Amino acid sequence: MSALVKSRGAFIVLEGCDRVGKSTQVLRLLEALTEAGVPNKVLKFPDRTTSIGKHIDAYLRRKLELPDKAVHLLFAANRWEVEGEMKSDLLSGQTLVVDRYAYSGVAYTAAKKVAPLWWCKAPDIGIPAPDVVFYLKLPAKVAEQRDVYGDERYEQVGFQQEVEQQFEALRGPQWIELDASRNIESLHKDILAKALEVIRAVDRQPIGELWTDDAVVQSSS
Ligand code: DGP
Numbered sequence: 001m002s003a004l005v006k007s008r009g010a011f012i013v014l015e016g017c018d019r020v021g022k023s024t025q026v027l028r029l030l031e032a033l034t035e036a037g038v039p040n041k042v043l044k045f046p047d048r049t050t051s052i053g054k055h056i057d058a059y060l061r062r063k064l065e066l067p068d069k070a071v072h073l074l075f076a077a078n079r080w081e082v083e084g085e086m087k088s089d090l091l092s093g094q095t096l097v098v099d100r101y102a103y104s105g106v107a108y109t110a111a112k113k114v115a116p117l118w119w120c121k122a123p124d125i126g127i128p129a130p131d132v133v134f135y136l137k138l139p140a141k142v143a144e145q146r147d148v149y150g151d152e153r154y155e156q157v158g159f160q161q162e163v164e165q166q167f168e169a170l171r172g173p174q175w176i177e178l179d180a181s182r183n184i185e186s187l188h189k190d191i192l193a194k195a196l197e198v199i200r201a202v203d204r205q206p207i208g209e210l211w212t213d214d215a216v217v218q219s220s221s
Pocket residue numbers: 018045046060071072075076100101102104105106108109152154155
C-alpha cells in the first residue's frame with residue numbers, strides 16, 4: 001500500500017549579497033504568514049549558534065583564519081546539520097522561511113576564485129531544494145550607501161560585486177529575481193503573493209533535492 005502523501009509546508013529562501021534587505025523581508029514575510037494562519041519557522045544561515053557555526057562566526061569576524069576550501073565545507077556542514085530537522089518541519093506542515101542557503105555557499109566561495117563551480121556545489125548536492133528562491137538584487141555600491149559595511153570579512157564593494165556575478169550563474173527554475181531598490185512594502189507585497197501561491201502549490205509534492213541533476217555537476221563527474 002502506498003503511503004499517503006501528507007500536506008507539507010513550503011521551503012522559501014531569500015538570497016542576495018550583503019545589505020540588500022533580506023532580513024527585513026524575511027521578518028515581514030513571517031509576520032504576514034503568521035497573520036494568514038500559515039504555520040511557519042525561520043532559519044538563518046550561517047547559524048552561528050551551533051559548534052560549527054561558532055567557528056564560522058569567528059572566521060567572519062576575523063578572529064580565526066582558515067583555508068578557503070575548509071571554511072566552504074564548514075558553511076555546508078552548518079546547513080547539513082539541520083537537514084533532518086528541515087525535512088521533518090516541512091513534512092509536519094511548517095513553511096520554512098530561510099535567510100540565505102546553499103546559493104550563498106557557492107557564490108561567496110566561487111567569488112574567491114579558489115575552486116571551480118562544480119567543486120563549490122558538490123558539498124550541498126542532495127540537500128533539500130527550496131520551492132522558491134527570492135533573489136534580491138542591488139548593486140554593491142548602492143547597498144554600501146544604504147548601510148555602512150562593518151568589519152566582517154566579506155564586507156567590501158569589490159568582493160560583493162564578484163559575489164553578485166556568481167549569483168547570476170546560479171539561477172534555476174525556482175529563482176525569482178527582485179529589484180531590491182524598490183520600497184520595502186511593495187517588495188514585501190510581491191514576495192508574499194508569490195509565497196502564498198507556492199505554499200498552495202507544493203501542498204502534496206515531495207521535497208526536492210538540490211543539484212542532483214545539475215548539468216555542471218554531471219559533466220564534471
Ligand atoms: P549574514 O549573517 O547573512 O550577514 O552572513 C554572514 C556573511 O557570510 C555574509 O558576508 C555572507 C557570508 N556567507 C553566508 N553563507 C555563506 C556560505 O555558505 N559560504 C561563504 N563562504 N560565505 C557565506
